[in-house]
Amino acid sequence: MTDFAATKAQFHLPDGMIYLDGNSLGPLPKTAPAVVDAMMKQQWGDMLIGGWNKAGWMAQPTALGDQVARLIGAEAGHVTLGDTLSIKVVQALAAGLRLQPDRKVILTDNGNFPSDIYMAQGLIEALDQDYELCIVDPAEVAARIGPDVAVVLLTQVDYRTGAMHNMQSLTQTAHQSGALVIWDLAHSAGALDLDVSACNADFAVGCTYKYLNGGPGAPAFIYVAPRHIGQVEPMLSGWLGHAAPFDFAPDYRPGNGIERMRVGTPPVIQMASLAAALEIWKDVDLAQLRQASIDLSEQFIDLVEENCPMLRLVSPRNAAHRGSQVSFSFSEGYAAIQALIDRGVVGDFRAPNIMRFGITPLFIDADDITQACAIMADVMNNRLWDLPEYKVKSAVT
Structure with a gap:
């Protein structure tokens, strides 16, 4: 039985703040500063370059990947960490297209996170092989999957509304038509009871700074199903994806298994923070x-x-059709969110009019919800949002 009071006690939450934005950036695990400090002083500081061997820095991406694998229902040895989510999207998409040489359509929906769409557009332009990006409404995805579709690229939970795709059903539909599926789990990992293996997913990608609480800039992850990993040819054939990086061979040779999906140098300091966060998840059902x-x-x-x-x-x-966030529309949504933040209730705004709130049981409880809603009622019913300073948009909304 998960003790959510105990998990809440493991996070630093500022006094007077009800944090309903863990779906965008998770709060600081209390142990993370000491873990990062120890890594910097005892490993980087004392070991210097020896940390790659003595402290196991080089093995971190796959070791932590196995911990993330448990949280998404993936097989051990099939998740690795590093780089950003946008890079992982390109890796998965390029690999999927290479496995489908006779098909030219990438299918996605207009609820997908824009960066995924941008990366697909950029990849199509870079490959210059007559690929087509087809964007449909979320409800139309299943019907559009056909013999021309190479890869279906979907974010499981809509970042604006929290609407959730049925991973198992859509993956099955895609496979029946011979298409592959890439699932972006940015708003799923750490929020849903996932099982990418049982759903027969081909690829999955995600970030670790939202529900997984790894900190700003924490590394992204990528999953490749066992049936594909031996055939995957990485487009981003980085040094650390090489079978023998320290042979310094002039030609690329893909590494064994999931190691081939590594690209650049592991972000060791960020991985120390993520490692502290993942300790909390070991006691979570x-x-x-x-x-x-x-x-x-x-x-x-x-x-x-x-x-x-x-x-x-x-x-x-x-x-059953919603992720772990709740969104409301309001014509002055941005101003209303700023007024709430000013009073200690932190949500965020998504254009054009969405007030978005993450519901994260690791550190939010029923009393928090009651208090937050009382403050919201005061702000909304008394028009406390209707001040000029609340309507000036910051760079990050």
Whole structure:
């Protein structure tokens, strides 16, 4: 039985703040500063370059990848970490296209995170092989999958509304048509009870700074199914994806297994922070986490709709179709979020009018939801958001 009071106690949460933005950047694990400090002083400081061998820096991407694998239902030895999520999207997409040489369509939806779409567009231009990016409404994905589709590229949970694709059903539909599927788990890992292996996913990518609490800039991950890993030819054939990087051979030869999906030097300091965060997850039952998320989300929706009638729910009402976030639309959503932040309730804004709130049971409980909703009612019903300073947009919204 997961003790969520105990997990909450393991995070630094500023006094008076109710943090409903863990879906964008997770809070600081209390142990992370000491872990990072020890890494910097005792490893980097004392070992210097010897840390690559003595402290195991070179093995970190796959060692931590195995810990992430447990959280997404992946086979051990098939997840590695490093680089950014956008880089991992390119790796997976290019690899998938090479496995499908007779097909030219990449299928995605307009609920996908824009960066995934941008990277697909850039890859198509770089390859210059008549690939086509087909973008449809989320509800139309299954019907559009056909014999021309090489790869389906989807973010499982819509970053704006929290609407959730059915991974198992869509993967099965794609495979029936001979297409491969890449799942972006940026808003899923650490929020849902995932099983990419049972769903027969081909590839999965994701970040570790949201629900996994690895810190800003924490490394991304990539999963390749066992049936594909021996055939995958990385387009980004980086030095550390080489079978023998310290042979310094002039030609690339892909590494064994998931090692071939590595690109550049591991971000060792960031991985130390992530390692501290992943320790918390060792005591978390993901099915219980998911149920707690649903319970808190239902409480949040009920209280907001009861007390803030000017806000319109844009997340799916059915919890089975919703990730671990709740979003409402409001014409002055940006200003309203700023007013809430000023009063200690931290959510965020997504254009054009979405007020977005992450429901993260590791550090949010029922009392937090009650207090947050009371503050929201005050802000909305008394128009406390209607001040000029709340309408000046910052660079990051």
